[in-house]
Amino acid sequence: MKALIVYESMFGNTEKVARAVADGLGDAFDVVLADVSEGPSLSDVDVLVAGAPTHAFGMSRPGTRADAARQSGARPGAAGVGLREYLDDAPMLPGIAGAAFDTKIDKPFLPGSAARRAHRRMHRLGCRMLLPPESFRVSGTTGPLAAGELDRARRWAGTLASAVLSERHGV
Numbered sequence: 001m002k003a004l005i006v007y008e009s010m011f012g013n014t015e016k017v018a019r020a021v022a023d024g025l026g027d028a029f030d031v032v033l034a035d036v037s038e039g040p041s042l043s044d045v046d047v048l049v050a051g052a053p054t055h056a057f058g059m060s061r062p063g064t065r066a067d068a069a070r071q072s073g074a075r076p077g078a079a080g081v082g083l084r085e086y087l088d089d090a091p092m093l094p095g096i097a098g099a100a101f102d103t104k105i106d107k108p109f110l111p112g113s114a115a116r117r118a119h120r121r122m123h124r125l126g127c128r129m130l131l132p133p134e135s136f137r138v139s140g141t142t143g144p145l146a147a148g149e150l151d152r153a154r155r156w157a158g159t160l161a162s163a164v165l166s167e168r169h170g171v
């Protein structure tokens with residue numbers, strides 16, 4: 001089974017979570033990890049995992065990415081295409097299992113989540129969303145990830161893998 005993990009990341013934190021998710025999916029999947037700017041193909045994908053930083057309470061827009069790009073530590077070229085535009089351009093995805101995650105600031109009661117928005121869009125495209133949207137915490141805009149988040153991401157991916165496999169094998 002092919003699993004595509006597509007991520008957007010201005011400062012590298014969401015990419016680190018995406019790599020931990022790739023790790024946690026385990027050996028049952030042929031995993032492709034791709035930056036959204038590469039425009040990875042969705043053909044033959046069985047499982048789509050999408051990850052993005054939370055910007056302005058939701059998925060980034062060109063303006064929020066431009067804001068991020070002005071900060072020190074921003075990756076060159078990261079202000080281009082975001083997950084929002086990638087999903088806007090995606091074909092219908094019936095039959096694909098999906099899950100979405102984001103990174104967001106580690107503050108209690110801070111509303112908004114890119115994962116919730118991505119989850120809704122993927123659901124509208126026909127993905128079977130097997131897990132609720134999940135957020136992984138960063139301690140500031142540029143990071144780093146809060147302690148324990150990469151382990152939590154691996155476990156989250158393990159739960160997703162189990163859900164896909166039990167759906168497929170009916171156990």
Ligand SMILES: Cc1cc2nc3c(=O)[nH]c(=O)nc-3n(C[C@H](O)[C@H](O)[C@H](O)COP(=O)(O)O)c2cc1C
Pocket residue numbers: 008009010011012013014015052053054055056057058064065067068103104105106110111112138140141142143
């Ligand atoms: C323009 C901008 C807006 C942001 N808005 C939010 C927000 O509404 N809520 C939040 O929790 N974090 C917000 N953040 C912090 C990002 O979530 C954080 O930079 C991101 O998780 C880091 O991931 P990355 O290194 O993959 O870009 C914002 C960051 C930027 C640059």
